[in-house]
Amino acid sequence: MSRSATERWRLLLGRYAxxxxxxxxxxxxxxxxxxxxxxxSREYGRRGIQTGPRGAGLDPTRMKALDWLGEAQNLFPDPVFERLKADALDRYQMTDLLKDPKVWENLEASPATLRTLLSFQDRADPAMQAELRRIAQQVIDEILQKLRSQVMRSLTGRRNRHQRSPMKSANNFDARATIRANLGNWDTERQRIVADRLRFMARQKRHLDWTIILCVxxxxxxxxSLIFAALMASVLAGLPGVRVKMVLFDTSVVDVTDQLDDPLALLLSVQLGGGTDIGKAMTYCEGxxxxxxxxxxxxxxxxxxxxxxxxxxxxxARLHEARVKMLGIAALDNSGRxxxxxxxATKLAGxxxxCAALTPSAFADWLAEVLN
Known part of the structure; x- marks a missing residue:
């Protein structure tokens, strides 16, 4: 985002400018x-300076610490957010973020919430760490429940034209059977069939026999995206006939396939940051x-x-020649941006x-098309 010099100075100097x-x-x-x-603005208080409230409901007394935390996480890039969080805890002792587990329990079950919970693990005392893990597990379970229904709907059924279904979903609509069933309803005046009996195809379960390697x-x-990938891997690993392997990388490569049954432990083991060597990771996956x-x-x-x-x-190029199917996912989150x-990405596509940026449900649909 491009800002004028005036805007940059205003952000630097704060509201008193x-x-x-x-x-x-x-x-x-x-x-x-x-x-x-x-x-x-807490800095003024530390120095004994009284400040007046802001307008538009932005007085610090009206905003809860956790509201601020979520807002800051959405507004600033990761390095800036980490600095803000460190200042909040170390410089201004906003320890209410760590000491009261009830402030976490009303948060939306989302990857952003989970990410925030996990980021506080190393700063909380042992008792609070256990509580944060408990709440994080609840968040994971809720997200998994939603993901599982999406994935199962996409991957474990295919349309069966020989069986009728009571489930009237547009995805299962059988146009040919509907026309046949309503041939006697020809409206000569309007020159069209009046369909009063719609036909839908059932979905029959199918057995998958694939290996899916997530390289994250x-x-x-x-x-x-990493959080969604870990949860998606856990769901996919529960499908019959599907073997799932998961590899994490920066400049190193770590195979976490043995942790897919415990997404929370997997995510707690992740060390974010470092450089990026995608070629090294893809070579490992090739093996x-x-x-x-x-x-x-x-x-x-x-x-x-x-x-x-x-x-x-x-x-x-070698994997494509060997007929391995490859998906490049620039983002796996609820925004799809x-x-x-x-x-x-253009070179890889060639x-x-x-390559695409996808929501989890779109990824499940795309995966279903590939596996068909």
Whole structure:
């Protein structure tokens, strides 16, 4: 986002510059300004300076610490948020974020909430760590329940034209059977069939026989995608006939396949940050392939290769030649939007890897198409 010099100075100087500079901030920057003021206006109190309340309901006494935490996480990039969080705990002793588990229990069950819970694990005392884990597990269970229904609907059924279904879903509508059933309802005046008996196809369960390898970038910008990937892997591993393997990478590669039955433990073991060597990770995944034509590799990354691209491109070319199906996922989250290296994504697509940013339900549908 491009800002004028005036806007940058206004954000730097804070609300007390309004009188001289005027209100020059847009709506999003006003929210950032309020979040920064909520935290750093405490500095005046530390120095014995009394400050007046803000307008528009932004008085720090009206905002709860957890409201601020969620707002700051949404408004600022990860490195800035980590700094704000550290200042909140270390400099201004906002220990209510860690000491009262009830403030966490009313949060929405979402990857953002889970990410925040996990980020406080190393700062809480042992008793609070156990409580945060308990709440995090509740969040995981709720997200898993939603994901499981999406995945099962997409992956475990195919339409059966020979069996009628009482489930009247547009996805199961059988146009041919409906026309046949209503041929006697021809309206000569309007020259069309009046369909009063609609027909729908049942879905019959099918047995899958595939290996799905999730290759997940664990850099800080991919946190929410990593959370969804871990939960998705847990769901997929429960399907009959599907073998799931999961690999995390930065400049190192870690195989976490043995932890898929415990997503919380897996996520707690993740060390975010570091560089990115996608080629190294994809080469490792290549070594996991046993039946190429029955294997899907889903690379979940922003495609910002920190190493030279030659190894990555060569590996993807070999996998495509071997008939391994490859999906490149720039984001796996509820928004389906991502900031990624479009040039690299274009090169990967040219070598046979379909690339997109997806919501979890869209990923499940896409995976179903591939497995068919």
């Amino acid at each position: 309004d009188k001289q500079m005027g209100n020059c901030l847009g709506p999003e920057d006003q929210r950032r300004d309020a979040a920064l003021d909520y935290l750093y 970038d664990q850099s800080g910008s991919m946190t929410e 996991l392939v046993e039946q190429p034509s029955r294997t899907v590799i889903a690379l979940i990354s922003d495609f910002m290769e920190g190493a030279g691209p030659r190894r990555l491109l060569a590996t993807v 991502a900031d990624f290296d479009r040039d690299m 070598l046979g890897m379909a």
